[in-house]
Amino acid sequence: MSENFNQLVNNVRQCTLCEDSLALGANPVIQISTNAKILIAGQAPGLKVHRSSIPxxxxxxxxxxxxxKVEQKTFYDPTLFAILPMGFCYPGRGKSGDLAPIGACAKQWREKLLAHLTQLELIIAIGSYAQNYHLGTRKKVNLTQTVKSWQSYTENTRLPILPLPHPSPRNNIWLKKNPWFEQDVLPYLQHKIKNIV
Structure with missing residues (x-):
């Protein structure tokens, strides 16, 4: 690995690659340590996260x-949780919510950062953008089917990838329509997290 990790992270935090495409300017929000055990791959920071710079x-x-089932103190321990959204900066608002993450982050930084995460025991892929990236051709036709097939991504594999819907309040209707998620997926997730942390 040619780039020193600390320098790489510093470069990411100072990135202005997409500045012209961001209504509120660049503010990359990530959490990372080479010792991280769990990777949370989300979509992109929302407005509140953009303002606080805390994922x-x-x-x-x-x-x-x-x-x-973790407290804030545990969640914000970078030696436990790395948090790398698909877009590191707030993309702005569209007609029906936040805009899609800008793909330049993944192209410029993601593989370089992931190469340093050698201690991972679980990847949590939140939403379709993260699932597209981390599951590739293994994902199903839509998010619901992908999340429903969670066992195929977590069993008999060295590094389990658990697909989740976005935890946004906008997904309350999805959660009501899919009670199996809380009944089947969350117990697995909580058990796995407890064993790791």
């Missing part, structure tokens, strides 16, 4: 921590 410091984060 998942919003309602989505509250729900995600409840799903994981």
């Amino acid at each position: 998942f410091m919003d309602q989505s984060g509250d729900r995600l921590r409840a799903w994981l």
Whole structure:
């Protein structure tokens, strides 16, 4: 690995690659350590996260921590949780919510950062953008089918990848329509997290 890890992270935090495409400017928000055991691969920071520069410091984060059954102190320990969204900066708002993450982050930085995460025991792929990247051709036709097939990505594999829906309050209807998620997937997730942390 040619790039020193600390320098790489510093370069990411100072990245302005997409500055012209971001209504509120660049503010890359990540959490990472070479000792991280769990990777949370999300979509992109929301407006509150953009303002605080703390990943998942919003309602989505509250729900995600409840799903994981971890306190904030544990969640924000970079030696346990690396948090690398598919886009590191807030992409702005569209007609029906936040815009899609800008793909330049993944192209420029993701593989370089992931190469340093050699201690991972679990990848949590939140939402379709992260699932597209981490599952590739193994993902199903849509998010629901991908999440429903979670066991095929977690069993008999060295590094389990657990696909989740986004924990945003916007997904309350999805959660009500898919009670199997809380009944089947969350117990596995919580058991796995407890064993790792």
